[in-house]
Amino acid sequence: MLGPGEYVPDVTEGITSVADLPKPRIQCRSRNYPARRCPHCGRRAGRYAVAARTLHDLGDPRSGRPLDLVITYSKHHCPHCAYYFPADLSDLAWPKCHYTRRVQDLAVRLAAEDGLPYQGASWHLWRDHRVFVPFATIQNWVEAAGEKKMARAADRLSRRVRGTLQRLPGH
Numbered sequence: 001m002l003g004p005g006e007y008v009p010d011v012t013e014g015i016t017s018v019a020d021l022p023k024p025r026i027q028c029r030s031r032n033y034p035a036r037r038c039p040h041c042g043r044r045a046g047r048y049a050v051a052a053r054t055l056h057d058l059g060d061p062r063s064g065r066p067l068d069l070v071i072t073y074s075k076h077h078c079p080h081c082a083y084y085f086p087a088d089l090s091d092l093a094w095p096k097c098h099y100t101r102r103v104q105d106l107a108v109r110l111a112a113e114d115g116l117p118y119q120g121a122s123w124h125l126w127r128d129h130r131v132f133v134p135f136a137t138i139q140n141w142v143e144a145a146g147e148k149k150m151a152r153a154a155d156r157l158s159r160r161v162r163g164t165l166q167r168l169p170g171h
Helices: 101-113 118-128 135-145 145-160
Strands: 025-032 035-037 044-060 065-078 085-086
Touching: 025 044, 025 101, 044 085, 044 101, 044 145, 101 135, 118 135
Parallel strands: 025 065
Antiparallel strands: 035 044, 044 065, 065 085
């Protein structure tokens, strides 16, 4: 058993091929409902299809494997207002996102609050939580949250000299 403060080498260090990385542990969850209430008109909307979505979640550092959530969810159709909608997954992930909200929150916190560079935050997520997030994706999340963008704008404004006219190129 490992004690506190013991050094444990990273088993993925030196791996250059993605195929050689540890396979993720799959966890299945279901959001498959026979009917849901329509968000537009509030009436009963029956299920017309079932789909699956894979989300990357914070992995287990003890086993050294990433965690993938496979969510089976229902798609619904309201016959009254002809509206199509899926079962709500917003508590797990934003629409069209491949990562859970826990991963996004941690990545933004690492970059914005702890001040890690995007590449460092990406490496931290892999090393400590076994989830690989490209650093450009972390940058998009942070800028969408408005954390570092506002700080950069404030830094840029503070360096300007008051009373000077800013020239635009070509004018």
